[in-house]
Every structure is written in structure tokens, then in C-alpha cells.
Amino acid sequence: MLIDCHGHFTTAPPALGRWRERQIRAFEESGARVSPDELHIEDQEITAAIEQGQLKLQVERGIDVALFSPGAGKMAHHHGDERTSLDWSRVSNDLIARVCRLFPERFVGVCQLPQSPGEALASSIRSSADELQRCVQESHFVGCLLNPDPSDGYWQAPPLTDKVYYPLYEKMVELDVPAMLHVAMSRNPAVQGTCAHYLAGDTAAFMQLCQSDLFRDFPTLKLVIPHGGGAVPYHWGRYRGFLQDQGRPPLEELLLKNVFFDTCVYHQRGMQLLVDVVPAENILFASEMIGAVRGVDPETGHRFDDTRYLLDSITALGDDDRQAIYGGNALRVFGRLEGVLASRATTAKEAVA
Amino acid sequence: MLIDCHGHFTTAPPALGRWRERQIRAFEESGARVSPDELHIEDQEITAAIEQGQLKLQVERGIDVALFSPGAGKMAHHHGDERTSLDWSRVSNDLIARVCRLFPERFVGVCQLPQSPGEALASSIRSSADELQRCVQESHFVGCLLNPDPSDGYWQAPPLTDKVYYPLYEKMVELDVPAMLHVAMSRNPAVQGTCAHYLAGDTAAFMQLCQSDLFRDFPTLKLVIPHGGGAVPYHWGRYRGFLQDQGRPPLEELLLKNVFFDTCVYHQRGMQLLVDVVPAENILFASEMIGAVRGVDPETGHRFDDTRYLLDSITALGDDDRQAIYGGNALRVFGRLEGVLASRATTAKEAVA
Numbered sequence: 001m002l003i004d005c006h007g008h009f010t011t012a013p014p015a016l017g018r019w020r021e022r023q024i025r026a027f028e029e030s031g032a033r034v035s036p037d038e039l040h041i042e043d044q045e046i047t048a049a050i051e052q053g054q055l056k057l058q059v060e061r062g063i064d065v066a067l068f069s070p071g072a073g074k075m076a077h078h079h080g081d082e083r084t085s086l087d088w089s090r091v092s093n094d095l096i097a098r099v100c101r102l103f104p105e106r107f108v109g110v111c112q113l114p115q116s117p118g119e120a121l122a123s124s125i126r127s128s129a130d131e132l133q134r135c136v137q138e139s140h141f142v143g144c145l146l147n148p149d150p151s152d153g154y155w156q157a158p159p160l161t162d163k164v165y166y167p168l169y170e171k172m173v174e175l176d177v178p179a180m181l182h183v184a185m186s187r188n189p190a191v192q193g194t195c196a197h198y199l200a201g202d203t204a205a206f207m208q209l210c211q212s213d214l215f216r217d218f219p220t221l222k223l224v225i226p227h228g229g230g231a232v233p234y235h236w237g238r239y240r241g242f243l244q245d246q247g248r249p250p251l252e253e254l255l256l257k258n259v260f261f262d263t264c265v266y267h268q269r270g271m272q273l274l275v276d277v278v279p280a281e282n283i284l285f286a287s288e289m290i291g292a293v294r295g296v297d298p299e300t301g302h303r304f305d306d307t308r309y310l311l312d313s314i315t316a317l318g319d320d321d322r323q324a325i326y327g328g329n330a331l332r333v334f335g336r337l338e339g340v341l342a343s344r345a346t347t348a349k350e351a352v353a
Numbered sequence: 354m355l356i357d358c359h360g361h362f363t364t365a366p367p368a369l370g371r372w373r374e375r376q377i378r379a380f381e382e383s384g385a386r387v388s389p390d391e392l393h394i395e396d397q398e399i400t401a402a403i404e405q406g407q408l409k410l411q412v413e414r415g416i417d418v419a420l421f422s423p424g425a426g427k428m429a430h431h432h433g434d435e436r437t438s439l440d441w442s443r444v445s446n447d448l449i450a451r452v453c454r455l456f457p458e459r460f461v462g463v464c465q466l467p468q469s470p471g472e473a474l475a476s477s478i479r480s481s482a483d484e485l486q487r488c489v490q491e492s493h494f495v496g497c498l499l500n501p502d503p504s505d506g507y508w509q510a511p512p513l514t515d516k517v518y519y520p521l522y523e524k525m526v527e528l529d530v531p532a533m534l535h536v537a538m539s540r541n542p543a544v545q546g547t548c549a550h551y552l553a554g555d556t557a558a559f560m561q562l563c564q565s566d567l568f569r570d571f572p573t574l575k576l577v578i579p580h581g582g583g584a585v586p587y588h589w590g591r592y593r594g595f596l597q598d599q600g601r602p603p604l605e606e607l608l609l610k611n612v613f614f615d616t617c618v619y620h621q622r623g624m625q626l627l628v629d630v631v632p633a634e635n636i637l638f639a640s641e642m643i644g645a646v647r648g649v650d651p652e653t654g655h656r657f658d659d660t661r662y663l664l665d666s667i668t669a670l671g672d673d674d675r676q677a678i679y680g681g682n683a684l685r686v687f688g689r690l691e692g693v694l695a696s697r698a699t700t701a702k703e704a705v706a
Contacts, residue, residue, distance in 0.1 A: 148543070153508065154507055157543060188508050189512060190502070190557065192561070192564060194595065195595050200553030200584075204545075206549075231583050231587065234581065237619030237646075238548055242645065244648045267589050273587060277623075292591060295598050297590065298597075304590055304591070
């Protein structure tokens, strides 16, 4: 089974973006709220967006199922206040839940969290635990996106290893749900989003974990670093050396039971480095589609984000490792996934019978 | 000739750090200044620090000469005001000049710039052009360190491609002196320095260049991205795809006549990726010593920062490419270097005769 652990509904019907714009404008102008009930999207709009977008590419590439979350950049946690992010998270997550109901064998939900920067951080993390629970219990989501920089480009929050995040981690452990550590947009003119803030965020988040003993407090907590781990695998020696200089445990012991990397690396040499450096059991297949890069690489004739093609072309990868990367690891890391897929397959079979 | 284009005087005599602490404290407490004349360091202290530190490693590794700058983290441009950074830059650069006079065939100077964040930015960039000129004319420096985040971890400045930086670029072009785009410390508790902020800074700075047409305005400006380019070579496909999606010129055309990467990557697989992905003419040998990582890699028995050993172990690298990376490119990129080395060799010969 080929599982893409990192897909976003970046092709959502335009009504979603218009609702969000109204929400932000109303709050900025007068502190007013826009009700989630004002958002109207028909099932057929969702179906069209998915069938012409993500599903089409999934079928072309032989991907069986995608763990599907709202557009990460559009989480944009800096806007408005705590309620703004809570309403927006619910709206976004409920739309993902509809995608999953319309395509139950193709998409499993991963939620955005109602994080807020500044003084609302602690309270917003408690709300995030609640929203996670709601999504898991009501809509069978299996993961969440945790933004290490809710200020969106200015790094105003404490590190993810700060105790302010512990209520969320407790809930994640209780529910057996991992987080992908994924920044949102950058509103910083010095730091572009998908090619700078995303990769910087991955790198900074990994280093926060290197400096802490978070997994002593949460031995079963699981975190996924997207975009191939940012700069981390390329600088694996730097991290090993840093930890050694500091008298800290090696990466294997300190992090690799809990931290995983996805395969969103868009050229063959980079992908080769990832699988050479990071143990196969710590790598999860992903394409980030439809995401940061959408064109066809003239050097290969495949889309840049066709990570299936890139991984297939690494012939030295053994069968067991390939199976693990393509799906086995996702089933292990996303502890609820196997159950969700099994129950949906049963439902589908019953529907046919 | 083996030229290390990225070395820092991180082993400077302790009096330097004590002067800097007094400078910061006096300004914070009362706005008072501490005169640079209050710093006293004997030649023999400098000689001892260098001979037991950088020079020892240079000799062991067969490195002929290092382009030598003040400790990058310690530039810490956020402290005090414009005058604080100007005094500190002069003190730091004058110490580098003394190293170069004491070891004229081993070290050539690269200066720190008196940058300041916030409202002082524009004025501080003009002072930076003056300080660069002073270092080049008085002490035969051949390069400078340009900090893309003078707020030290919060990214409060406009991108390096903003016109506010143009007076510095004009001076760099006039003097034929390149800049290494090197952040200083991080004072942000969420973003560690050497393994997060450094790499994030390299990545963000590269992306700023991707988004601009800076080199249309300055066709002969040369910039070096340290630490192997941060996340860039590992994500080369992402940058290629992004530029293509945006209808921008390819990397080769847009940047690679002006932008270079150093080899501060501390494991063999990472180094291999760098030389596989980036054209050899854009790679400059460097070790960042004595820098971020100081221990011996138990997997190789060599220090992590022994990039000479790592590069030597890449046997597929052709002789011409190896010569270019080890020194030829540095002589081309640092336009004044050959003249400085030649004049010092002549002086040394005259001294012997």
C-alpha cells in the first residue's frame, strides 16, 4: 500500500478563500465575526476539485491513500485573535472531513490546529488539544499539523519543547496521533514561504528537539518533519557533531524513535541523500501535493513533486526498506490509520454487497 | 594552493570578549562608551592562540591560507546602537589585521561590518561601506561578512536585495570584494545558532536572491553562501521548480555567475551531494574552523570540520574541478586575493634575502 503522508487541499473551492478573506477583514475593521455557517460549498465542487487535482495525480502515480490536511500556508495563525483561528480551523478541518467522506478510501484527515501567537499561545494550545480530539473522534482524523512559528515568519513563540505545548502532547499521546511540524505562511518580506520559511522551520524545529529531552517526558510521542527534514539530512554530520560536543546522546537514541522525515525532496540526488543518511524506518513517503512546486522537470519529464518516480529510480533501495518507506512506516507512525482504513474498506464492501 | 575561504578567530584571546562585555554593559547601564584603546592584547597572545588553534589544523590538513574573519556569532549586531557596532567592528577587524600581519602567508582578512537593525539600518550600511574600504585599504582585506538578519534571530530587516543595501554593493563592486552572507548569533530561544539560525539564514538569503534581479543592477557583485548553502543543494529541485513556476530564469542564468557555496558540510554524503549538484566552479573550499563543531567523528577518526579529508575522499571529482574547488575559484571570486598573496610572498622573500 502506497501512503502519501503529506497532502494539502490547496485546490479547495474558491468560496473557502473568500470566506477566510471576509473573516479577516471583518475582524480587522470592527472586531466582527463571520459565521462558519456563511460558507457554502456543494459536494460536487469538492468532488471536482479533488478529481481534477489530487486524485488525478494519485491515480497516475499509483498512490493508494493520502493523509490530507488544509493548505498549510493558509493556516496563517497570526491573523485576528484566538477565536479567529479556532473558527478558521474548524471550517478548514470540516472541509477536509467532507473530502474524506466523499473519497473514503483515498483520503484520511490531518487537522490544522487553532494556534495563536503571543499571549494567547497557552490558551490556544489547550484549544488545539480540544480541536484535535474533535477531529479524531467525529471525523476519524489520524494526525495534525503543528506550527512551530504561529507568528508566521518572526519566530515569536517559545520552542516546541516548552511546557506550554504539553497539553497538546498529552492529548496526542492519549489519542495515538502524531503531528507534522509544519510552519504556515511567512508574512516576513525577508523570508519567502515555500522555499525559505518552510525549510528553515523544519530545520529549527529539528534543532529544538536536539536540544531538549522532550521524549523522556513523552516516550511515545511521534513527530514528522516535512520537506525531507529541511536542511537536516544534508547536514547530518553537523548535528551528530554538535550533540557529541555537547555530551548529548546520539541522534539514534535521542530522536529517532520519535522523529520521522517525509520524502518531499524534488530531485533525484536529494532523495538519494535522504535514503542514504536517514534510516529507512524513519522515512515516510510523501509528495506535498498539490503544493510548493507544480511544474514538470524538463530534465526528467515528470512533475517535480512526483516523489514516487524519484524513489522508484533509486534502485539500490532494498524491497523491505522500500515497503517501509512507501507505507509500512506510515501505518506504524500514524497509529490510528490502519483501523480507519480497515473500517472504511469494510463499509465499502458492505455498500457493494 | 589550498585556500580555506571561511575561517573565524573564535579562539581570540579572552581580553577581546571581556572588552565586548564591558562595552555592552556600559551602554546598557548608562549609554556610556568603552574606548577601543582599553583593549590590550599582546602579539604573543595572538600568536599562541593561532599557533595552537587554526594554524595547527591548517598545517595538519595541508591548507595553505585561510580567509579569516572575526567570530561570526559574536558580531551580534542587535546590541547597543550604531556606534556600538561600529566600535566593535573596528576592534574585531583590527585584531584580524594583526593576525594577518603576524602570519602574512597564512591569513588574509575578511571583515565584519558595523550593521545595525531597525531605523539605523540605512545609515549603518553606509558605515559598513566605509569600514569595508578602511579594512581593504589599510589592511588588505579581501572580503566581508554581510549579516542578512542584524536583529539576530527575528528577521526584522528587509531582504538583502533591498535598495537600502546598495551603497554597500557599490563599494564592494568598486573594490572588487565579495561578501559571505553569514548571520550572527541567534538571541531567539526558538532558533539555536549554529545548527538552526546559520542554516536557515543561508537558505533565506539564497531565496531572497532567487526572487530578485539584484545581479542585473550589479553584474559583477559576488556573494558566497556559507555552510554548504544551508538547505539549498539538498532542495535544488525545489528551487529549480519554483523559478520555473514563476517564469523566472533558471538558476544558472539568474544566480550562478554571482553566487557561490562553501564546503562547510560535515559528513561525506552531504559533501558528495554538494559536488554532485552544484557546478564545481561555484564551490569554494572551506572548513569554518574553528567553528560550530569541534569534535572527532568516531565514524572516520577525523574531526567533523576536516572538509579536506571529506573532499579528498570523493574520488570521482576530476583534477580540474578539485583544483578549482580547493583554490582556483577563491582566487577568481576574491578578486584582490592573488595580489595580496603575491605581495606578501615578495615581502617574505625580501625579508629572507
